[in-house]
Amino acid sequence: MREPGFWHRPPSWQARLLALPAMIYGRIATRRLARPGRRVGVPVICVGNYHLGGAGKTPTVLALAALLRKMGEQPVVVSRGYGGRLAGPAAVEPTQHSAAEVGDEPLMMASEVPVIVARDRAAGAAMAIARGASVILLDDGFQNPALVKDASIIVIDARRGLGNGLVFPAGPLRAALEPQLERTDALVIVGHGSAADALAAKVAARGRPVWRAELAPQPSSLAVLRSRRCLAFAGIGDPARFVATLRTHGVEVVREAAFADHHAYRREEIEALAATARTEALALVTTQKDLVRIASDPALADLAPSLTALRVRLVLEGDVEGFLARLLRRG
Known part of the structure; x- marks a missing residue:
């Protein structure tokens, strides 16, 4: 919302x-x-x-x-899997699941730590323990x-x-x-x-x-973006914070677009952003969470290589x- x-x-x-x-x-x-x-x-x-x-x-x-x-x-994350259709409990597999199935945040986290999605948190905890948590x-x-x-x-x-x-x-x-x-x-x-x-x-x-x-951006992300003028877009809880993080770390953001948290992108939205970026010679940059959502959607996955994600750690x-x-x- x-x-x-x-x-x-x-x-x-x-x-x-x-x-x-x-x-x-x-x-x-x-x-x-x-x-x-x-x-x-x-x-x-x-x-x-x-x-x-x-x-x-x-x-x-x-x-x-x-x-x-x-x-x-041995930490294991248990998440409701907001935005995903699987009730669970299910272990998130980044190479097999999509954000539409398990939610964008669990899918993003699963590349770094084991994640269980479950609307029944107690059932999710039981699966996590069975998997060695x-x-x-x-x-x-x-x-x-x-x-x-x-x-x-x-x-x-x-x-x-x-x-x-x-x-x-x-x-x-x-x-x-x-x-x-x-x-x-x-x-x-x-x-x-x-x-x-x-x-x-x-x-x-x-x-x-x-x-x-x-939130500290990874140096490799900044190295790519600092040499470019950027169009930044995000469908997260606070898109303005994402843009502020870019600017604070020396990235020139000349255009920005904000969407609701967990926004389900349509192909025409990404294509419109990409067209603006091409016309104005801008790099198209978004958040890790948004990129995971786009890349795991079969209808959008071919557009993902044109995007750059700002990778951050807390x-x-x-x-x-x-x-x-x-x-x-x-x-």
């Missing part, structure tokens, strides 16, 4: 009109948060958001997976009560924060903030900006760690490894 603009402005008449459905939705979500979950026998680390839309969960999951492997663990990374699912989480790590964008701070549909929050704060074990703030500072203070006041993080500041080590000893 494409977020309405009023979600990221002070409470407006649109938000006031939606106050009643937001109150009902918030009460249901809060009760759901309190439902007991199932323990599965290995530690479960959830990476989630307080709000709808993207903030950097997928790069955070991959960064944590790399740290856990460094510590000698010593720790489960739950991709999203913070508001889902199916599993007991040994730790919940919340990711937020430093520039956008919590928007207007209201519950859906009046704002972007998936539930009232206070019960979500109670279940937060650590906060990751991605990028530069002050919109998340007040939230960081609340989390820190509860004695929970707050870690800063940056760099976390703070004693994340110490946090994980304490958690795993407790688990």
